[in-house]
Amino acid sequence: MVHDALIIAGKDLRLEARSRVALNQVLPFVLAVVLLFGFALDADTALLRRATSGLFWVTVLFSAVIMVQRSFAIERQDGVTDALRLSSLSPGGIFLGKVVSLFCQLIVVEVVLGLCVVVFYDVTLSGGALLAVVSVVATLGIAAAGSLYGPLAAGLRNRDTLLPLLLLPVLAPILLGASRAFETALGRGVGGGWQWAAMLGIFAAVYLALGVAVWGTLLEET
Amino acid sequence: MTESVPAPPAVGPTSTSSRGTRVLGAVCLVGLAVTGLYAFVVTGPDVRLGNSVRIMYVHVPTVTAAYCLMIANAGFSIYTLWKKSTFADLAAHACAEVGVVMLGLTLVVGAIWGRMTWGAFWVWDARLTTTALLFLMYVGYLAVRGLPAPPRVRATRSAIVGIAAACLIPVVHKSVEWWASLHQNETVLGKVNPNIEGNQYFTLMLSMVVFALVAVWLTIHRFRVLWLTEQLDEVGVDAAIDERRAEHTGVEVGR
Numbered sequence: 001m002v003h004d005a006l007i008i009a010g011k012d013l014r015l016e017a018r019s020r021v022a023l024n025q026v027l028p029f030v031l032a033v034v035l036l037f038g039f040a041l042d043a044d045t046a047l048l049r050r051a052t053s054g055l056f057w058v059t060v061l062f063s064a065v066i067m068v069q070r071s072f073a074i075e076r077q078d079g080v081t082d083a084l085r086l087s088s089l090s091p092g093g094i095f096l097g098k099v100v101s102l103f104c105q106l107i108v109v110e111v112v113l114g115l116c117v118v119v120f121y122d123v124t125l126s127g128g129a130l131l132a133v134v135s136v137v138a139t140l141g142i143a144a145a146g147s148l149y150g151p152l153a154a155g156l157r158n159r160d161t162l163l164p165l166l167l168l169p170v171l172a173p174i175l176l177g178a179s180r181a182f183e184t185a186l187g188r189g190v191g192g193g194w195q196w197a198a199m200l201g202i203f204a205a206v207y208l209a210l211g212v213a214v215w216g217t218l219l220e221e222t
Numbered sequence: 223m224t225e226s227v228p229a230p231p232a233v234g235p236t237s238t239s240s241r242g243t244r245v246l247g248a249v250c251l252v253g254l255a256v257t258g259l260y261a262f263v264v265t266g267p268d269v270r271l272g273n274s275v276r277i278m279y280v281h282v283p284t285v286t287a288a289y290c291l292m293i294a295n296a297g298f299s300i301y302t303l304w305k306k307s308t309f310a311d312l313a314a315h316a317c318a319e320v321g322v323v324m325l326g327l328t329l330v331v332g333a334i335w336g337r338m339t340w341g342a343f344w345v346w347d348a349r350l351t352t353t354a355l356l357f358l359m360y361v362g363y364l365a366v367r368g369l370p371a372p373p374r375v376r377a378t379r380s381a382i383v384g385i386a387a388a389c390l391i392p393v394v395h396k397s398v399e400w401w402a403s404l405h406q407n408e409t410v411l412g413k414v415n416p417n418i419e420g421n422q423y424f425t426l427m428l429s430m431v432v433f434a435l436v437a438v439w440l441t442i443h444r445f446r447v448l449w450l451t452e453q454l455d456e457v458g459v460d461a462a463i464d465e466r467r468a469e470h471t472g473v474e475v476g477r
Contacts, residue, residue, distance in 0.1 A: 148386060152366060152379050162365050166383070169358035170390060173397035180401060192400070199397055206389050214382050217303065 001096065001212075004089040008097020012071065013104060021070055022105050026063055027112055033059045034116045048121040053182035056110075056117055057175050060142070063109050064102075064171070065164050068146035071102055075151075084219065091216030095147055099208070102143035110135055127185030130193045134185070137200040138178040144207035145170050151218050173203055234309070234453070235446045243446075246439045253432035260425040268422070274338040277331050279425055283433030285328040285353065291321030291437060292360065296388030299381040311377035312452065314384055316444035318363050320437055325357045348402035352395045359387045373452065 016022055037055050041047050048055070075081050084094055117123050125131065146167060153163040177196040184193030239247075261279040268275035298314035301307055332350060333343040344350065367380045 148382075152383065162362070162369070165358070165365060166362040169355050169362065170386070172355050173390070173393050176397045176401045195400070199393070199400070203393050206393065207386075210386055210389060214303070214385070217378055218382055220378075 001090050001093040004093025005096035005100055007089065008094050009100035009104070012074075012098065012101035015074060016101070016105060022067065022108065026066055026105075026109060029066065030059055030063055030109055030113050031116060033062060034113070034120055038120060045122050049123055050188065052117050052121050052123050053179040053186065053188075054175075055121075056113060056182065057138070057178045059113055060106065060110060060139075060178075061168065061171055061175060063113075064106060064142045064146055065167055067102060067105055067109075068150045068167065069160055069163055071098060071146075072150040081151075081219065091219050092212040094219065095211045095215035096208075098147040098150070099140070099143045099211070102146055103139055106139045106143060107135070110139065123186065126187055127193070130181060130185040130197065134178055134181040134193070134197050134200065137197055137204055138174050141174050141200055141204035141207060142171060144204055144211055145174075148207060148211045148215070148218075151215075174200060177203070234449050236450075238443060238446050238450065243439065243442055246435065246442070250432065250436045250439050253428075253435060257425065257429045257432050260421070260428060265421045265425050271339060274335055275422065277335040277338075279429040280433075281328060281331045281335060282426060283430045284324045284331070286430060287433050287437040288321045288324035288328060290434070291317045291324065291441065292356065292388065292391070295321060295360075295363075295384050299384035299388070302377050302381040303385070306374070306377070308373065308377070308452065309449075311373075311381065312448040313441075313445055314381065315367055315448055316441045318360050318367075318384065319444055320440045322357065322360045322364060323440075324433075324437060325353060325360065328353060329357060346402055348395070348399040351398045351402065352391075355394050355398070356387075356391065359390070363387060373455075 034055075037051075037059075038048060041051065075084070114125070118125060149163065149166045149170070153160070153166050177200045181193040181196035181200070184196075257279065261276050265276075267273045271278075295314045295317040298310040298317060301310040302314060329350075332353075336345060336350075337343045363380060363383050366383045367376060369376070369379070371379065
């Protein structure tokens with residue numbers, strides 16, 4: 001399964017490296033959102049600093065929706081879904097591959113976004129270990145949930161509008177947990193950062209397990 | 223409805239109601255009337271909450287019914303994936319639809335109650351926020367059900383979304399509870415637990431039973447309509463195929 005996952009993740013990341021959609025579209029989108037939050041909150045640096053954690057994760061969620069749509073739109077073209085079904089790759093492996101590829105792309109987005117908030121919102125980064133762990137587990141959860149809902153609601157014209165409705169309420173615990181943990185790491189929260197990290201871990205584990213269990217059926221039936 | 227289905231299947235309902243559902247419906251209507259009587263006439267206003275306590279007789283039963291329907295939806299979804307059962311698939315659909323209506327009603331009457339008690343339509347209380355998120359998740363579930371697809375594909379897709387939503391209920395609730403405990407002002411929540419006894423307690427219990435029956439009644443009816451629609455679609459396709467064959471061979475069929 002791990003071998004199959006690496007094959008799929010490699011395929012997706014190679015496609016991404018060649019098409020540069022993340023670089024040319026998602027990263028500028030992230031920059032635009034960072035600037036728009038600045039305009040919306042009247043460029044009040046103190047307020048922006050206070051709201052950084054929430055704004056950071058809201059931007060990550062919006063980017064994740066775009067990237068999940070992209071990740072499954074490429075599968076819809078040229079009958080790739082059928083080719084995957086016909087290949088001997090295990091469905092769980094394909095799911096994990098999609099998760100790994102989304103995870104890698106989202107981590108790149110988060111690094112760039114982190115630099116943007118440091119520059120534009122004048123934030124001083126602290127609590128490095130907590131920031132890193134929370135980023136990893138939260139991103140894993142987003143990638144797992146995105147890969148589960150992606151085949152249902154991405155890639156076909158009449159389904160694209162459905163993905164945010166399905167994905168955003170489901171990702172609400174990630175937004176809550178990751179924002180609060182970031183606040184703690186940045187010295188503005190009331191503690192419990194590692195508790196939130198554990199909750200995010202449980203979320204990711206639930207979605208990874210569910211994805212591995214049902215993705216075969218999903219691939220066959222959609 | 224029966225006339226429009228030329229060849230009803232051997233198993234499953236053949237009309238939108240039966241003697242049992244009609245009796246249940248009558249019991250529900252009488253129950254609602256009695257509950258209304260108790261809620262508005264027999265019981266008086268609460269010492270602390272005043273007349274707003276009457277909203278509780280709708281709010282608590284609807285949210286209980288909604289949660290039970292969501293659990294039923296998860297159970298039927300698992301059975302759908304396991305046995306590929308059309309019956310369970312349509313039952314899951316009916317549960318989700320009625321559940322969403324109940325959750326919507328809970329949110330609306332809860333907001334009105336909040337305005338009267340807390341002075342705001344919405345407070346970021348853990349239970350309220352969880353209910354709002356659940357409402358959105360099941361609206362998403364119904365949207366997935368609404369996507370054009372063959373019945374089997376639709377059944378699998380929606381069963382997976384239903385199971386995923388159910389798996390998430392504890393995580394959503396726990397996270398929102400932690401989050402709200404950091405933000406919530408305890409003095410505001412202090413007013414929420416009224417002491418219920420006597421007629422108020424009886425009215426609440428009565429409305430719980432009546433709303434549970436109403437939820438069951440609506441779900442059964444919704445299920446029957448969905449089942450008949452499904453049968454009609456299948457019969458419709460068969461009839462169209464027969465018609466085209468008849469055109470080809472010149473034989474008149476079923477006119």
